Amino acid sequence: MTGERLFGACFAAGGAGIGRPTMVAGAARRDEGSRKAHMDEGTDRTDASDPAGDGLGRTRGLRAFLREGPPVGPTRPAFWRSPARGPWTTSVLGAVLLVGITVVTVTGLLSYAAYNPDLSPVNDKTPGKGLLGFYLFPWPTDPHWLYRLTQGLHVTLGIVLVPVLLAKLWSVIPLFFTWPPVRSVAHSLERLSLLCLVGGALFVFATGVLNVQLEYVFPGSFYVLHFYGSWVFLGGFAVHLATKAPVMVRTLGGGRRGAPPPGPGEDPGGGPPGGSGLVSPGPAPPTISRAGVLGMVGLGSLTLFAVTAGQSVGGPLRATALLAPRGRLSGDGPNDFPVNTTAARARVGEGDVGDSWRLTVRGSGAEAVLSRAELLALPQHDAALPIACVEGWSTRDQEWSGVRLADLADLVGAAGPVGVFVESLQRTGSFTRVALRANQVGDPRSLLALRVNGADLSLDHGYPARVIVPAAPGVHNTKWVGRLTFGEA
Amino acid sequence: MGALRRWYGAPVSHLLLMVGAFALVGYAGVRLLAGDALGVAVWFVGAAVLHDLVFLPCYTLVDRAWQAVAGRLARRRRDAEGGDGRRNRLINHVRVPAVVSALLFVVYFPLILGPSDSYLSKSGLPGHPFAGRWLLVCAFLFAASAVVGAVRYARGSFGVRSA
Numbered sequence: 001m002t003g004e005r006l007f008g009a010c011f012a013a014g015g016a017g018i019g020r021p022t023m024v025a026g027a028a029r030r031d032e033g034s035r036k037a038h039m040d041e042g043t044d045r046t047d048a049s050d051p052a053g054d055g056l057g058r059t060r061g062l063r064a065f066l067r068e069g070p071p072v073g074p075t076r077p078a079f080w081r082s083p084a085r086g087p088w089t090t091s092v093l094g095a096v097l098l099v100g101i102t103v104v105t106v107t108g109l110l111s112y113a114a115y116n117p118d119l120s121p122v123n124d125k126t127p128g129k130g131l132l133g134f135y136l137f138p139w140p141t142d143p144h145w146l147y148r149l150t151q152g153l154h155v156t157l158g159i160v161l162v163p164v165l166l167a168k169l170w171s172v173i174p175l176f177f178t179w180p181p182v183r184s185v186a187h188s189l190e191r192l193s194l195l196c197l198v199g200g201a202l203f204v205f206a207t208g209v210l211n212v213q214l215e216y217v218f219p220g221s222f223y224v225l226h227f228y229g230s231w232v233f234l235g236g237f238a239v240h241l242a243t244k245a246p247v248m249v250r251t252l253g254g255g256r257r258g259a260p261p262p263g264p265g266e267d268p269g270g271g272p273p274g275g276s277g278l279v280s281p282g283p284a285p286p287t288i289s290r291a292g293v294l295g296m297v298g299l300g301s302l303t304l305f306a307v308t309a310g311q312s313v314g315g316p317l318r319a320t321a322l323l324a325p326r327g328r329l330s331g332d333g334p335n336d337f338p339v340n341t342t343a344a345r346a347r348v349g350e351g352d353v354g355d356s357w358r359l360t361v362r363g364s365g366a367e368a369v370l371s372r373a374e375l376l377a378l379p380q381h382d383a384a385l386p387i388a389c390v391e392g393w394s395t396r397d398q399e400w401s402g403v404r405l406a407d408l409a410d411l412v413g414a415a416g417p418v419g420v421f422v423e424s425l426q427r428t429g430s431f432t433r434v435a436l437r438a439n440q441v442g443d444p445r446s447l448l449a450l451r452v453n454g455a456d457l458s459l460d461h462g463y464p465a466r467v468i469v470p471a472a473p474g475v476h477n478t479k480w481v482g483r484l485t486f487g488e489a
Numbered sequence: 490m491g492a493l494r495r496w497y498g499a500p501v502s503h504l505l506l507m508v509g510a511f512a513l514v515g516y517a518g519v520r521l522l523a524g525d526a527l528g529v530a531v532w533f534v535g536a537a538v539l540h541d542l543v544f545l546p547c548y549t550l551v552d553r554a555w556q557a558v559a560g561r562l563a564r565r566r567r568d569a570e571g572g573d574g575r576r577n578r579l580i581n582h583v584r585v586p587a588v589v590s591a592l593l594f595v596v597y598f599p600l601i602l603g604p605s606d607s608y609l610s611k612s613g614l615p616g617h618p619f620a621g622r623w624l625l626v627c628a629f630l631f632a633a634s635a636v637v638g639a640v641r642y643a644r645g646s647f648g649v650r651s652a
Binding site (some may be wrong): 018035089094126128129130131132159162163166169170173176183184185186187189190192193195196198199200202203206209213214216218219220221224225228231232234235236238239242243268285286287291296299303307322323324325328330338340341342344345356368460466 | 492495497498499503504506507509510511513514516517518520522523525528529530531534535536537540541545556573576577580581584585589591592593595596597599600601604605607608610611612613614618619622623625626630
C-alpha cells in the first residue's frame with residue numbers, strides 16, 4: 001500500500017538547523033517578503049555587511065543584524081523545516097481548540113457556580129473574585145446528574161485536548177522566534193498577550209492535570225491558581241480570537257485540504273505562499289502527510305479518552321479507565337464506590353462515630369440533639385443520586401436512604417425556605433463546613449443519608465450520617481456530619 | 490488619529506482590544522499573584538519557556554534521530570519498491586505509537602511515577618498499578634502498529650509480485 005500521500009515531515013522541525021545550518025539559497029524569505037536575505041552556503045551576507053574594521057560598516061552591520069537577526073538559528077524561517085506546518089494545519093487545530101476550550105471554559109465557570117460561592121465564605125476559595133463572579137447564580141438541583149455531566153466534561157475534555165494543545169504549539173513554534181522580536185507597539189502588546197495565552201494555557205492545563213492526580217506541587221491553592229489563571233488565559237484568548245479567528249475561517253474556507261506536494265515557494269499548508277510565517281521556505285523531505293499529523297493527534301486524544309472516561313461513567317466501565325486516578329473498582333458491595341477522602345485521611349476515628357455520636361440540629365431558637373437510632377426512627381426517604389467530584393470522576397446513581405433535610409428543618413421550627421450550614425466532624429481537609437441554599441434544602445431528594453444501597457454507610461462514606469444533595473459537587477455532600485444549623489441563606 | 494496609528498502600528502480598534510484584554514489580565518493577574526507571587530510567576534512564564542525552549546526542541550531532536558536511524562535501516566534493505574516509502578512507513582509505524590505513549594505519560598506521569606501520598610491516603614486505593622498499566626498500553630500500541638505495518642508490507646509485496 002503505497003497509495004498514502006506522504007508529503008509532510010511531521011516533527012521535522014528545527015533539528016536540521018541545530019549545529020549544522022541548513023539554508024536553501026534564495027528561499028529564506030522573511031515573512032514580509034520585502035527584505036530578502038541572500039543565502040550562500042549557510043552564510044548570510046547582506047548588502048549592508050561591509051568588511052570589518054570600517055566603523056561605518058560596523059554600524060551598518062549592527063543595523064543589518066537588528067533588522068535581519070542572527071544569520072543562523074531559529075529566528076530564520078529556513079531553520080524550521082517541517083513541511084507539515086502551515087496555515088491549514090494550524091487552523092484545523094485552532095478550530096478544534098476553539099470549540100473544545102469554549103466547552104472546558106463554560107463547564108469550568110459552571111463548576112465555580114456549583115459551589116454557591118456567594119452564599120457563604122466557607123463555600124468560596126476565591127473570595128477576592130470581585131467582578132469575576134459576575135455570572136454566579138443559585139445552582140439548581142435539577143437534573144440531578146448536572147454536576148456529574150458538567151464536571152466530567154470539564155476534566156475529560158481538558159485531558160483529551162492536551163495533544164491538540166501541544167500540536168497547536170508545535171505548529172506555530174516558528175512565530176515564537178520571529179525576527180525582529182518586536183516590530184511596533186502593537187506587535188509588542190500582541191506578543192505580551194501571547195504570553196498570557198500560551199503561559200496561561202499551559203499553566204491552567206498543568207494545574208488541572210496535576211490536581212486530578214492529587215499531586216499538589218503547585219505554588220498555592222488549586223482553586224485560586226486555576227480560577228484566576230483561567231481568567232488571565234481568557235484575556236490572551238480574547239486577543240487571539242479577535243486577531244486570528246478571521247485568518248482561521250479564511251484558511252479553512254479555502255478548503256485546500258488535498259493540496260499537492262509543495263513545490264518551491266508553494267505553501268504546503270494550503271494558504272497563500274508566505275505571509276503566515278508558518279510555512280518552511282526550505283522544507284525537509286516529507287515523512288508524513290498533514291492529515292497524518294492530525295490523525296496522530298486525534299489518536300492521542302482518543303487514547304487519552306479511552307483510558308480516562310470510564311472514571312466518569314462508573315459501573316463496570318470504570319475499569320476501562322486504566323490510567324485515570326479513579327478508574328479502579330474496589331469491590332461489588334453496597335459501599336464499594338469511590339470516595340474522595342477516607343476517614344483515616346480526614347482523621348475521623350471509631351471514637352468519633354460510636355454510640356456516643358449525636359447530631360445537633362439548630363433552627364431559629366430551637367435545638368434538637370439526636371442519636372443515630374433516633375434519626376432512623378424518623379420518616380425515612382429514598383433518593384437515587386450520584387457522587388460527582390470536582391476531580392472529574394463520578395459514580396452512577398446510588399440508592400441513598402435517610403431523613404429529608406427539609407424534615408430536619410421542620411423539626412427545629414425553621415419555617416419557610418431555609419438554607420443550612422453543615423459542619424463535619426472531620427479534622428483535616430477543605431470544605432469541612434459548607435453552606436447549602438434553600439433550593440437545595442427544599443428538594444425532597446436532599447437527605448441526611450444513613451444508609452446506601454441497602455446497607456449502613458461505611459465509615460469512609462460518612463457513617464454515621466452524611467448529606468446528599470442532587471447535582472451538588474461531591475465536597476458539598478458532607479460526610480460525618482456533626483451539626484446542622486438551619487437559617488436564612 | 491493617523492499619527493496615533495503610525496506610532497502604534499495597527500488600527501485603533503486593535504488598541505482598544507488590547508486595552509480591554511489587558512484590563513482583564515491585570516484584574517485577574519493581581520489576584521493570581523496575591524499569594525506566592527514569585528512561585529506563580531515562575532510557573533506561569535516557566536511553563537511557556539520550558540515548553541518552547543526545552544520540551545519542543547527535545548522531542549524534535551528525538552524525532553530527527555529516529556528519522557536518521559530509520560533511513561539507515563531502510564537503505565540497508567532497499568529494493569525495487571523504492572526507499573522513501575519504506576523509510577517513511579518505518580518512521581511512522583514507530584513514531585505514532587511512540588507519540589501516543591509519550592502523550593499518555595505527559596498527562597499521567599504523576600500516577601505512573603508513583604502516586605502521591607495524598608492520592609494514597611485520600612482515595613484509600615492500595616498499590617501502584619499505573620506504571621505497569623502504562624507500559625502495557627504502550628506495548629499494545631507498538632504491537633498494533635507492528636501488525637498494521639506487517640499487513641501493509643505483505644499487501645505491498647503481493648501487489649508488486651502480482652503486477
